Amino acid sequence: MANAAIVVLAGTDGHENLGRVVNALETAREFADADDELKLIFDGAGTTWVPALEDPTHDYHDLYQSVRDHAAVCDYCSSAFDVADAVDAAGLATLDEHDGHPSIRRLVDEGYEVITF
Numbered sequence: 001m002a003n004a005a006i007v008v009l010a011g012t013d014g015h016e017n018l019g020r021v022v023n024a025l026e027t028a029r030e031f032a033d034a035d036d037e038l039k040l041i042f043d044g045a046g047t048t049w050v051p052a053l054e055d056p057t058h059d060y061h062d063l064y065q066s067v068r069d070h071a072a073v074c075d076y077c078s079s080a081f082d083v084a085d086a087v088d089a090a091g092l093a094t095l096d097e098h099d100g101h102p103s104i105r106r107l108v109d110e111g112y113e114v115i116t117f
Contacts, residue, residue, distance in 0.1 A: 002037070003110070004036060004039070004112060004113050005107045006024050008020070008021055009046045010117055011044075011048050011049075020117040024117035025060060025066075028070060029063065038067070039070060041074070041095065041102050045081060047073050050078075051083055068092075074102055075096035076099070076101050
């Protein structure tokens, strides 16, 4: 069994960032389908994907829904990028383990392979 932490840092602007988030979601789904230990973390500008992907009309809403149970969001960055209300409305957990941000060190210490997109 693998332990994977997929961290989405790419924002919603530009076609290349859409590719990054889709690759992150596909990678997350691969780990989830294998019943591996998975954490999907939206951090930095990546927090702006939450309201976009929560929209049922988004092209990748269903892919997002397939791994949503593994998702969490940086507490500090959700406020900094003005999506805290959308994150709360989505009911996603927020992480504030290190100065308001997720602790990447903790993930490494717990044996997670950290993969960033």
